Amino acid sequence: MNIPEILFYSFTFILVGSAFGVVFHRNPVKSAMFLVLFFVGLAAMYALLGAEFMATLQVLVYVGAIMVLFLFVIMLITVRDEALLNMSSNAGRTVIITVLVLAFSLQFWVLLGGFMKAKGEHVVNGAAPYSTEVMNYTTGEKLLITGNAEVISYALFEKYLLPFELISLVLLVAVLGGILLTKHKRETLQ
Amino acid sequence: MAWYQTEIFWVIVKVAVILFVILTGGAYYTLAERRWAAFFQMRLGPNRAGFWGLLQPLADGIKFILKMETFPRNADLFLFMLAPVISTVTSLMLWGAIPFTPIIELPEAAQKITGSKSFILQVSNPNAGVLYMFAVSSLAVYGILIAGWSSNNKYSLLASVRATAQMISYELSLGLSIIPIILMTGSLDLYTIIETQKNSWFLFTLPGFLAFWIFLVSIFAESNRMPFDLAEAESELIVGYHTEYGGFKFAFFMISEYMNLITLSLLAAILFLGGWTLPDFISSAISNVWLQHAAGIGLFLLKAFFFVFLFVWVRWSVPRFRYDQLMDIGWKVMLPASLVIVFIAGIYVYLK
Amino acid sequence: MEIEIIRIIFLTVVLFSIGILGVLTRRNIIVMIMSVEIMLNSVNLLFIAFSRYFQDLNGEVMVLFVMAIAAAEAAVGLAIVIALHRNYHSIDIMDIKALKE
Incomplete structure (x- = not known):
């Protein structure tokens, strides 16, 4: 081993x-x-x-x-x-x-x-790094990047830009939903 | 290859050196805080044990060890013992990624002994050093949360919930305040961040200057220090989440708090004040390479020492916030401000 | 640093089953949400393993998205739990049956 x-x-x-x-x-x-x-x-x-x-x-x-x-x-x-903790299942x-x-x-x-x-x-193989070829938009030259964070960031902001932005929208909606749900008035239900 | 030429041996040596430095540093920080506090209040402070009270940390340690171990009734013993361990281990782990020295080219004779061409006092260099620091420091929350919950005391629980809510709120603005630096450097590696600041510190760039103040306020809140030490509001919550802890368990919390402060000081010196780099006009004046390294490292420690002093200075000068004010500042001022600064940094990098 | 992919697949299947077990047997809503997190994370592990296996980083990007969605899900889910606890004074799944009666 x-x-x-x-x-x-x-x-x-x-x-x-x-x-x-x-x-x-x-x-x-x-x-x-x-x-x-x-x-x-x-x-x-x-x-x-x-x-x-x-x-x-x-x-x-x-x-x-x-x-x-x-x-x-x-x-x-x-x-x-504390009493509610003792919920035993069948x-x-x-x-x-x-x-x-x-x-x-x-x-x-x-x-x-x-x-x-x-x-x-x-x-x-845990040791093999990713590599990808990207274009530098300001100079127009192509360069090869390796390493984890760099390659993922290039993928996120080029190929997956739209999903990435949508995720931020989802998170915003989740924040609003969380605040609204927990701020509910006490007398609404029941 | 002899045993002392292997890489693992030198890693162990580095770990031993850093552990020694950090533990004595944390212990002596407690003494320094007490002496400086006494100075601010025109008292003398602890000066009996040894010259200038220099043996005081040792005396404190012996006292903590000799104390009787007490446990609260109905406490969860395993988690109760685990909490100080988590606090200490996380603050020790943070030091593994800090580069204390530049990469030093070793002379011929030393190369033969160590078997490697260069030397750097950094235990390991993770792929994304800044993210590693944040990930590990976010684990420190659990020490506090578990301590408060497991001691079966409602004041401890309230204090720990307060402390963790505060820490995770300010972690946001702390993380966002570092993004301008990452944008300007283009790297998450601490070593590269230091190297980039060779001729101009990030403090002297526009986004860096703005982000520095957010960073400064956030590290005070993150370490639960004075203007934000709501976790230890004596008048409301006894002494906070470690109310039930005595003896060496309390010493663990104490020393991890001070070790965290030193880490944050070092991080501030690395991120905004240029670490151990020397500007060209100074390094060209010093001809000897070894003197250059010594000057750089000395300057680095001096910068960190300034922040170490600042923590004490602020603690004994400023009153504490009310809890709702603290949360308001965190969410309604610091967070939008740091978002605006990220925006400014984006424009700044684009124009450059 | 080489690990056979089949072992990772076995591991993720086991973890996913444990997650299903938690959702089906427990009655505490918070523990059920935690079991769902286990299931999500076992799938994440599979994504990462295959992403490394094919040297293709699309899987890792997918894990990033799953993490973001899981954060949103946990925030909304826990807010719902708090709202339920406020209205029913219980977080037992068997006590929440207002629509049944």
């Missing part, structure tokens, strides 16, 4: 373990903590695969912003009514669904295993 494989299996262990922790821990705060661990493990996996820029963004966006929001909401809601139903879902994923395993029998052929 070489070092990347050892790293891959340890990250896999962290990812699967923390995902089970999110789903099965009874305390939502602990669930959220497991989700933080999951995102950090996923960022490590991205870095292992060679997508360092995405790994940094994963930590920055998911861990630094989204999960803080989750923890805020959980802490503010559950501190007031045990029999849980077992049935668990078995069904595991069978579903197992079926995928078998199917995919049939497709990709050849070992050591289809590998992801």
